[in-house]
Amino acid sequence: MKIAVVMPQLGLTMEEGTVSGWLKKTGDAVKKDEALFSVSTDKVEMDVESGVNGALGEIVVAAGETVRVGTLVAYVVGVGENVAAAANQAPAKISEDSSARDGATAPRPEPASTSNQKTFENLPERRRAASPRAKRLAKELGIDLSGVHGSGLDGQITEQDVRKVSAPREKASQANRGPRQLIADRLTRSIQTIPTFSVAAEVNAEKLLSLHESLKESLAGTSGLKLTITDLLLAMFGRILKGSPDINALWEDNTARAQTSADIGLAVATARGVVAPVIRNADAVGLPALVATRAGLVEKARMGRLSLQEMEGGVGTLSNLGMYRVDHFQAIISPGQSSILAVGQIRKRPWVEGTLTIKPTVMLNLTVDHRVADGAAAAVFLGKLIELIENPQVLSLKAIAPSGDGAGRKPDA
Numbered sequence: 001m002k003i004a005v006v007m008p009q010l011g012l013t014m015e016e017g018t019v020s021g022w023l024k025k026t027g028d029a030v031k032k033d034e035a036l037f038s039v040s041t042d043k044v045e046m047d048v049e050s051g052v053n054g055a056l057g058e059i060v061v062a063a064g065e066t067v068r069v070g071t072l073v074a075y076v077v078g079v080g081e082n083v084a085a086a087a088n089q090a091p092a093k094i095s096e097d098s099s100a101r102d103g104a105t106a107p108r109p110e111p112a113s114t115s116n117q118k119t120f121e122n123l124p125e126r127r128r129a130a131s132p133r134a135k136r137l138a139k140e141l142g143i144d145l146s147g148v149h150g151s152g153l154d155g156q157i158t159e160q161d162v163r164k165v166s167a168p169r170e171k172a173s174q175a176n177r178g179p180r181q182l183i184a185d186r187l188t189r190s191i192q193t194i195p196t197f198s199v200a201a202e203v204n205a206e207k208l209l210s211l212h213e214s215l216k217e218s219l220a221g222t223s224g225l226k227l228t229i230t231d232l233l234l235a236m237f238g239r240i241l242k243g244s245p246d247i248n249a250l251w252e253d254n255t256a257r258a259q260t261s262a263d264i265g266l267a268v269a270t271a272r273g274v275v276a277p278v279i280r281n282a283d284a285v286g287l288p289a290l291v292a293t294r295a296g297l298v299e300k301a302r303m304g305r306l307s308l309q310e311m312e313g314g315v316g317t318l319s320n321l322g323m324y325r326v327d328h329f330q331a332i333i334s335p336g337q338s339s340i341l342a343v344g345q346i347r348k349r350p351w352v353e354g355t356l357t358i359k360p361t362v363m364l365n366l367t368v369d370h371r372v373a374d375g376a377a378a379a380v381f382l383g384k385l386i387e388l389i390e391n392p393q394v395l396s397l398k399a400i401a402p403s404g405d406g407a408g409r410k411p412d413a
Helices: 115-120 132-141 159-175 179-193 206-223 229-242 287-303 375-390
Strands: 002-006 016-022 035-040 045-049 054-059 066-068 072-077 196-204 249-252 255-258 264-266 268-270 273-275 316-320 339-343 347-353 355-369
Touching: 035 072, 132 159, 179 273, 196 375, 206 229, 206 287, 206 355, 206 375, 229 264, 229 287, 229 316, 229 339, 229 375, 264 287, 268 287, 355 375
Parallel strands: 264 316, 316 339
Antiparallel strands: 002 072, 016 035, 016 066, 035 045, 054 072, 196 355, 249 255, 268 273, 339 355, 347 355
């Protein structure tokens, strides 16, 4: 018995994916829920697990190939079965995301006959001329035409001949694409397509630290959750975002579209690079739920187990580098979003309140998509956030911590 493995739909907007690598080779034993192959999209790279026990049979889609969701990529055969014999069997089951729904991989053509190559490979150079289009393409791709066999009339090298030579190179290049390349592509697209500006301010964080101290023990005692400064900033960011339609909007179809919820990404550093899972309705959930959600997403991010659904959406992102002793920085907006809040470390600095004193302060830098909002709207938004950080008592504890719950441990994020 052989079971079809198809390209999964990892997120609501995913239409195609690239097999970035096979984690098993044909004939290897495969356990249910064991990682079988890696898939990369324009947003994330993640491993796809086997749904059954068995052995990896025929691999239909090689590493580096991009196919539509539902396309057959491989087979898993029964335990102890002969892989070669199973290759001739009809699949016992096709996933409901089958290739019949989304379009099966086009039948692979048989390898081209080498008769033409044998006939023309020894022809004089004058009879192995290349067409103008083939010459132009070869120059663009850096391909030496002396090593290309022509399939045209009298052995002429055609554009298709050049493309056949370049295909293996392109496939190898795609196969070597990793998380760093995905990040590079996204950030390049952001710089090229999103016109941005930033507003920044230094904020007195004394009362923010006091709020953290007053809440952390009770939340740790009632639920075992660890509260961080980042959790408080997420709650405050969400609250201000919900009440700021100019900033809580996305640029779609050449217009700014207001969003009904405050969905905020959180930048998380992992061994594979920075990812930003999205916390939904950050303004509406109570603090315990927010802390639990944040902790769960961070853990999954560091284990490389985030789903595409957990990466999709989001209006803005919070990026906190305070734990790395960074004072201030300017962050890059993730494509598909409209803002990002960069937060530096909280540390004691000179502060003037009538007289010069020393206070714990934090540097905030808000970067905004200029198509969505103007400088005045961003300044008002940042001003409201500053007011909430410097005077958190104006935010009722019921709104930030329902039922009197508090939260976690010393600020470390």
